[in-house]
Amino acid sequence: MSEKFTPKHFNIPDIFTNFAIQSDQLEMRKFLKTLPLVAILAIVMSSCTEFTKVMKSRDPEYKFEYAKKAYENKKYMQAYQLLGEIYTPLRGTAHGEEALFLLAMSCYNNQDYDNSALYFKTYYNRYPKGQYAELSRFYSGYGYYLDSPDPQLDQTYTIKAIEELKDFLEFFPKSEKVPEAREAIFEMQDKLTLKELQNAQLYYNLGNFMGNNYRSAIIVSENALKTYPFSKYKEDFEFLILKSKFQEARQSVAEKMADRYRDVIDEYYSFSNNYPDSKNMKEAETILKIAEKYASK
Numbered sequence: 001m002s003e004k005f006t007p008k009h010f011n012i013p014d015i016f017t018n019f020a021i022q023s024d025q026l027e028m029r030k031f032l033k034t035l036p037l038v039a040i041l042a043i044v045m046s047s048c049t050e051f052t053k054v055m056k057s058r059d060p061e062y063k064f065e066y067a068k069k070a071y072e073n074k075k076y077m078q079a080y081q082l083l084g085e086i087y088t089p090l091r092g093t094a095h096g097e098e099a100l101f102l103l104a105m106s107c108y109n110n111q112d113y114d115n116s117a118l119y120f121k122t123y124y125n126r127y128p129k130g131q132y133a134e135l136s137r138f139y140s141g142y143g144y145y146l147d148s149p150d151p152q153l154d155q156t157y158t159i160k161a162i163e164e165l166k167d168f169l170e171f172f173p174k175s176e177k178v179p180e181a182r183e184a185i186f187e188m189q190d191k192l193t194l195k196e197l198q199n200a201q202l203y204y205n206l207g208n209f210m211g212n213n214y215r216s217a218i219i220v221s222e223n224a225l226k227t228y229p230f231s232k233y234k235e236d237f238e239f240l241i242l243k244s245k246f247q248e249a250r251q252s253v254a255e256k257m258a259d260r261y262r263d264v265i266d267e268y269y270s271f272s273n274n275y276p277d278s279k280n281m282k283e284a285e286t287i288l289k290i291a292e293k294y295a296s297k
């Protein structure tokens with residue numbers, strides 16, 4: 001005979017107890033997961049409240065100390081907001097010089113290079129022998145360098161960067177940042193040269209469209225070589241001059257053709273002497289053969 005089913009085989013109170021324990025554990029896990037977020041929010045709210053309090057203060061010294069801590073903690077926007085209000089009232093005080101420099105550095109670290117340059121210039125003009133004069137002159141130019149766009153775009157910032165960094169080298173020739181400044185200048189000069197090369201190439205591609213654009217390509221290239229004689233694009237300019245003079249000769253009126261082809265020959269020998277192993281030498285030699293054929297006529 002089978003055993004009878006009795007309540008001891010199915011203890012209901014134990015089930016409820018286990019369910020309650022599991023439920024409590026689940027709630028505890030949820031609480032522990034949300035605790036860091038709650039703590040972070042509390043800290044952020046506290047920080048915002050403190051910053052608002054500082055902003056409302058009329059004490060520039062108090063604001064300066066808070067701004068300096070904010071800067072040290074890489075809260076550059078807070079530092080910028082506070083220092084922007086107090087650097088003028090602090091002028092002539094013990095913290096005036098540092099406040100202006102930190103304001104400029106706050107802009108710089110916020111990647112607001114245009115405004116940072118403005119404050120750096122204000123600093124080194126106001127404090128030419130100040131504690132931060134060297135760094136102000138360097139970062140004024142280096143910020144423009146970081147803002148320098150691609151060659152096909154407007155190069156105003158590139159030119160400003162070169163000017164500022166050249167001034168920095170003149171004022172602080174023994175600075176440890178001299179190599180960095182020189183490297184930036186060379187890079188930006190190459191960028192300006194590349195822009196000129198692109199312009200010259202554009203003139204060449206236009207050919208005789210609405211005028212003699214080959215002559216314009218020659219003029220742009222020759223001016224670039226005078227301005228940037230050590231450019232890494234020097235060979236490209238000289239070869240473009242050779243090609244442009246060749247095309248100009250080919251499309252000349254009869255009375256000018258022989259003289260222009262002789263000019264092409266002279267240009268070929270100049271190019272071949274400077275770059276005997278040039279990748280463009282085969283094309284250059286083809287140009288020479290054609291030029292020699294017509295120069296003697």
